[in-house]
Amino acid sequence: MSAVPAIAASHITGLVLAGGRGTRMGGVDKGLEILHGKPLAQHVLERLAPQVCTLAVNANRSQLRYAAFGYPIWHDLAPDFPGPLAGLQCGLAHCTTPFLATAPCDSPLIPYDLVARLAEEMAASGADAAFAVTGAQDKRQRHPVCSLLRKSSLPSLDAFLAAGERKMELWFATLRCVEVDFPDERAFSNINTGLQLQQLEQEQ
Template sequence: MKAPVGVILAGGLASRMGGGDKALRSLGGQTLLSRVIERISPQVADLCLNANGDAGRFDAYGLPVVADPLDGFPGPLAGVLAGMDWAAAQGADTVVSVAADTPFLPCDLVPVLQLASEGQAHPLVLAATEGDTETRSSKGRLIRHPTFGLWPVALRDDLRAALEGGLKKVVLWTEKHGGREAVFPDERAFFNVNTPEDLAEAERMI
């Protein structure tokens, strides 16, 4: 199966972290973004960063920066669409999205997503984990992680139209197109840093 390209989603407002670029916060002597790049770059053919505003603040990372194609911070799906548009320009068939605030993302994310997509007309898979008592979730219930997914470039115009029509929920769109879930065994791999308390917990985790 042809390797996808990747997009790191860093277009949010980081309001719970007090604003600014959450991805540039330091964790164990590296930025969150550096840790995400280290984990995802070996799994993809090429990589870009979805971020809004002055792209120059990310120059040190050597990645192309693509902004949301729609105004008003419409959510992570706009970042996925930005990645799909960029992937189309690279001649890629699929793009894998990851969040910029998840420093422990799975090192086998892409092959597991691709395996789950076998037989689909349009490869469309979201990462998921099973709930457990530690996270106060219903044991056995699938918890989707919709910023982590395999997306078909062929559906980018459909996604654009849905977003322009006001779509906010990722799952509503993926289910419409026969999306699947790829289940990963360790929910901690998708731990995301939203607050200063989360950053302190991530320090303990490393």
Template structure:
């Protein structure tokens, strides 16, 4: 299924991790099917949102070819995915004051659903600010979520004052819903739509999914 743009929603691609299991560096820039893995993620998210921002740390010039604004973590010390979510929320407040939500997607997950944001939006459209998280195969995927901009201050306070920075520890403090997604089909293979390429072996597996079928 192909989703529609969710109005008042900013897409935030999370590329601020340390990529330890990939040997360091920017795993999002590693080639997958003839182009950077990040390009696959951007192409999948762009049709679902009204604008996009990339969360990444370090020199933003290395992402110039993607044509997206780059927002670093506002919290020091690689505080995990919630810091990336906060970066997206703060960017939205400044650059898209109309925005109601930020939709996050991981830069190492190139096959996520094309109706991800639409379905999360339907679940999160509640009177009170509600966080919607994706799930598949009985597991939640906290880096794939829809985050109310109205919760930005609360998230920053949590990250600066609490001893834990676990995503679900903060999510549990607010109204939240879970949206389950079915397996996806890519070039004849059936896989979890939130398959992520964390290691060189994962990259090799992903390359098989995006390769052109043999004649």
């Protein structure tokens, strides 16, 4: 029985999703909120960079400020902030590698082995997509924004969005997906409010 080919980091583009409205945080650009002296998005970029061959940021505003991090800025292909799936769409459309790894700008503690573990499970299963999961049974939580996708899934996503659909988990349900368990729930914490940001600042 032949070994399953590994998915190398050199075949993966990383994308930090910072294209939302920040509604739950009063409309601020969450990725630029400061944690321990650095913008949230910078924390994510620094953790994701060693895991992929190239990086970009999906942003629909504050683009000059995001560009200061030194990475390409890719904006949604559709107007009016249609949601995180639009960020995945722009990433898949722009990336020149066979795979795209994504993480949200408001999760500054993402694991340093996030992409490697997603890639390992995707290669083993032959899936179209892999995403992180934490917890067990009734506390099991999916994190589809922390995902690894094949570029070949773009036509499926284009059609899904063209039909007016927006829910990420509904699109993932149309693909061959593998859920990858991670033990540390805290690593996938989202900063959605000023209070959560303040608490994380105090914890570390």
